Amino acid sequence: MVVPSCKQDQSAEKKPMRRGICKNNHTVLKERYDRNRCPYAEKIVADHVKALFANDPIVVANFIRKLFHDCLVNTRRRVMDKVQKSSKTNGELLQGVGYIDDIKVKLEAACPLTVSCADILSFAAMEAMTLLGGPRCPYLGGRRDGMVSLASQVDIDRNIPLPEWTVDQIIQLSHKKGFSVEDMVVLSGGHSVGVAHSSVFKDRIVGYGGSPEPNVPNQLVTGLAMKRKPPGTTEARAYPTVSFEETPTVLDNMFFRNLVEQKKALLASDQNLLNDPRTSPYVHQFAGDEQLFKNKFADALVRMSSLDVLIGKSGEIRRTCKLTN
Numbered sequence: 001m002v003v004p005s006c007k008q009d010q011s012a013e014k015k016p017m018r019r020g021i022c023k024n025n026h027t028v029l030k031e032r033y034d035r036n037r038c039p040y041a042e043k044i045v046a047d048h049v050k051a052l053f054a055n056d057p058i059v060v061a062n063f064i065r066k067l068f069h070d071c072l073v074n075t076r077r078r079v080m081d082k083v084q085k086s087s088k089t090n091g092e093l094l095q096g097v098g099y100i101d102d103i104k105v106k107l108e109a110a111c112p113l114t115v116s117c118a119d120i121l122s123f124a125a126m127e128a129m130t131l132l133g134g135p136r137c138p139y140l141g142g143r144r145d146g147m148v149s150l151a152s153q154v155d156i157d158r159n160i161p162l163p164e165w166t167v168d169q170i171i172q173l174s175h176k177k178g179f180s181v182e183d184m185v186v187l188s189g190g191h192s193v194g195v196a197h198s199s200v201f202k203d204r205i206v207g208y209g210g211s212p213e214p215n216v217p218n219q220l221v222t223g224l225a226m227k228r229k230p231p232g233t234t235e236a237r238a239y240p241t242v243s244f245e246e247t248p249t250v251l252d253n254m255f256f257r258n259l260v261e262q263k264k265a266l267l268a269s270d271q272n273l274l275n276d277p278r279t280s281p282y283v284h285q286f287a288g289d290e291q292l293f294k295n296k297f298a299d300a301l302v303r304m305s306s307l308d309v310l311i312g313k314s315g316e317i318r319r320t321c322k323l324t325n
């Protein structure tokens with residue numbers, strides 16, 4: 001199936017982006033999927049995400065990350081239940097899981113047991129991408145939620161990449177999921193928005209007062225000591241957050257430009273993309289062409305949101321997105 005192309009800004013709209021070639025079960029995903037049973041589903045999700053964005057733009061970046069994780073785990077479309085949240089890779093790092101539950105409450109009030117948590121997450125991520133300055137993409141719906149979850153699928157199967165991963169490991173995961181090397185590089189440009197907790201890159205700096213590794217962006221880690229938060233905050237962690245780059249609420253190509261021009265990235269895994277001959281050409285390409293990056297990012301995100309979806313009679317529609325199995 002050919003996925004409807006994402007709309008760019010006015011000028012780009014005249015020349016639509018390359019159409020996404022979606023894989024797996026995406027053929028059954030449709031725009032306005034629940035138009036009869038829940039005509040305002042997309043609007044309810046979009047309004048909620050817009051309100052979050054208006055209050056604090058940076059928080060919506062987390063929907064994009066959650067979509068990435070939800071898509072990579074095999075028994076997907078569960079939206080991070082308790083077991084998965086407790087896994088080493090996800091649990092500590094995924095903030096804002098409650099936002100999906102909040103939206104689900106509104107949808108259950110409007111049309112009970114109709115819209116899956118998986119569709120809600122996908123719609124929310126698409127809206128977030130647009131609000132952050134990316135293209136507007138179709139809200140494809142029709143996913144059902146997984147009934148099984150295993151923390152082991154995150155950590156043991158190594159479906160979720162770790163910040164210290166090599167390019168070999170990243171490419172292996174991409175291929176396993178049916179993505180090209182270019183796809184994974186462009187999707188790593190998701191680190192154009194949002195933040196990382198300093199615990200995930202703290203090994204790259206020597207304490208908070210010491211000298212950082214040469215490739216850690218100094219300007220981004222400066223002041224970490226002052227920002228350190230007490231345990232038990234809403235972020236549930238004592239580590240302060242730092243943005244990946246200087247414009248964390250704008251989906252732009254600064255992540256790639258920083259890599260090329262300053263040879264710096266917050267995560268070692270991102271740094272590795274510059275240094276490997278298989279990934280480096282794409283890093284340079286996206287650093288040199290922001291619109292190309294945005295178009296390809298949107299295209300890959302739509303395809304990712306269609307990966308291994310449960311459809312038809314598989315899975316279920318949950319009443320709540322916070323499962324506790």
Ligand code: HEM
Pocket residue numbers: 058061062064065068092093094095161162163164165170187188190191193194195196197198200267269301
């Ligand atoms: C090699 C691959 C990747 C690794 C190792 C990785 C790792 C991480 C880590 C460690 C964080 C910080 C989490 C925290 O401290 O709370 C993060 C944040 C983030 N990641 Fe990735 N990631 C990868 C790929 C991706 C991809 C493909 C996307 C999207 C398509 C993505 C989107 C994001 C976003 C938007 C954030 C910011 C979340 C927020 O502000 O709450 N990442 N990632």
